[in-house]
Amino acid sequence: MSTLRSAKVNRLRSSTPSSASSRSGQSPRIGASLRQRPWLERAVRLVAKLITLSFLLSFGWVVLLKYLPVSFTPLMISRKLEAMGEDQDSRLYKNWTPYESISKEVALAVVASEDQAFPAHWGFDFDEIQDAIKDNQHRKRPRGASTISQQVAKNVFLWNGRSYLRKGLEVYFTFLIELIWGKERILEVYLNVAETGPLTFGVEAASRRYYGHSAQSLTRTEAARIAAVLPNPRLFSIKKPSAYTQKRTRQIARQMRYLGGRAYLKNL
Incomplete structure (x- = not known):
C-alpha cells in the first residue's frame, strides 16, 4: 500500500x-x-504605441469636428487637384451653413432619397445591406447600401477607393460619429459636404449656384432635385435636369410626403 x-x-x-x-x-x-529576439520585442511595442496613438488622434479628431465646421474633405481636395491638372477653373463652391439655417425640406429630401431609416439606426441599416447583397447577385452594376452616417464617415475622414482597409476604417469612424456627434450633427455635416455638382459641395452652395437663393428658402421640388443628383452629381445636373433626374425628383417628393413631411426629422 x-x-x-x-x-x-x-x-x-x-x-x-x-x-x-x-x-x-x-x-x-x-x-x-x-x-x-530583441528586435521583435521592439517591433511589437512600436506597433502597440502606433495603434494607441492612432486611436487617440482619431478620437480627438472626431470630438473636435463635433463643434468646428468641416472646411475641407479629401474628396474636395481631390476634385480641386483634378481641375488644376486639367487647367480648368479649380474654385470650389462651398458655404458652411448651420443646420438651423437650412430648409428642413432639403434635410428631409436627402433622408427620403438616401437613407429613410436614418433617424432609427445606429449607423448601419442591416436590412438594406441584406437586400443589396441579394440584388447584387443579379445586377451588372452593384448598388450600395451605405447610410448617411457611413457616407459622412467616408467623405470627411477617408479617401476614395475600394479596399478592405478603407471599409474597415469606414465602420470605425461611422461608429465614432454616431456615438459622439449624434444624428443632427451627422445630417448637418452631410448637408454641407455632400458633392452636389462640379466642384460644388453642400446644399447651400448648390442652392446659391443653381437656384439663386439660400438653402433656407428651398422649396420641396428644389430640395428633391438636389437629392436626386446625389448618387452621381458629376453625371446628373441640378441646373439642366435630364428626364431621369426629373422623374427621380418626383419620386423623392412623393416619398417625402409618405414619410410625413418635416415632422419625420423632428426628434433627431
Missing part, C-alpha cells in the same frame, strides 16, 4: 508543472520568444 501511495504522489508531483504551464497559457513562451 505504501508503494502504491508513493507512486500516486510522484505522479501528482510530476503533473504539477505541466498543469501550471497549461493554466498560464502561451504567454511565458511568447515572452521568452520576444526576449530571445
